[in-house]
Amino acid sequence: MASTIHVAGPAIIKIASANLALTELGYTINGAEIREEIFMENVPGDESGGDAGPPIDVQYFGEIHHVRIEMSKWTTATLASLLAKMDSGTAGVVNTVGTLMGQGTKSFRLLIHSTSEPRNYLIAFLRGQVETNKGTKFSRMVLDFECHANATSGGTIYNTTTT
Numbered sequence: 001m002a003s004t005i006h007v008a009g010p011a012i013i014k015i016a017s018a019n020l021a022l023t024e025l026g027y028t029i030n031g032a033e034i035r036e037e038i039f040m041e042n043v044p045g046d047e048s049g050g051d052a053g054p055p056i057d058v059q060y061f062g063e064i065h066h067v068r069i070e071m072s073k074w075t076t077a078t079l080a081s082l083l084a085k086m087d088s089g090t091a092g093v094v095n096t097v098g099t100l101m102g103q104g105t106k107s108f109r110l111l112i113h114s115t116s117e118p119r120n121y122l123i124a125f126l127r128g129q130v131e132t133n134k135g136t137k138f139s140r141m142v143l144d145f146e147c148h149a150n151a152t153s154g155g156t157i158y159n160t161t162t163t
Contacts, residue, residue, distance in 0.1 A: 009115025016109040026074030033068040065147040121147040
């Protein structure tokens with residue numbers, strides 16, 4: 001099969017909390033950056049020298065995905081709900097320390113709705129820095145999400161559902 005150029009199309013970001021409908025957050029600047037982090041560990045064995053030698057196998061422990069988006073156009077009300085850092089929080093108010101984000105209803109659904117290659121993350125939350133600028137120049141909003149597998153859906157991290 002021949003190699004082809006891939007263009008996913010404009011990336012509209014949508015979020016949903018708990019079992020609510022998707023709400024448009026905004027458009028990215030130059031798309032969404034996605035980094036897939038895989039967790040593995042070497043398995044040592046005496047036939048290869050134990051801990052000092054090469055592994056006899058590598059064990060897989062799962063993965064998480066990091067999504068970084070930069071926007072210049074967004075919906076203020078949707079952003080405010082997201083900046084609460086968790087579902088049912090309040091923007092500008094530090095939430096309860098120790099809250100479990102993924103096992104409760106504190107995470108969000110994150111949809112990167114592009115024309116040809118959508119990604120629908122089932123469990124996502126803001127993790128890392130939230131960056132913005134205030135002044136006479138147009139504002140940019142930079143958001144970093146961490147996305148986890150949904151244990152109740154067979155370990156799915158993302159699918160291509162857009163509704």
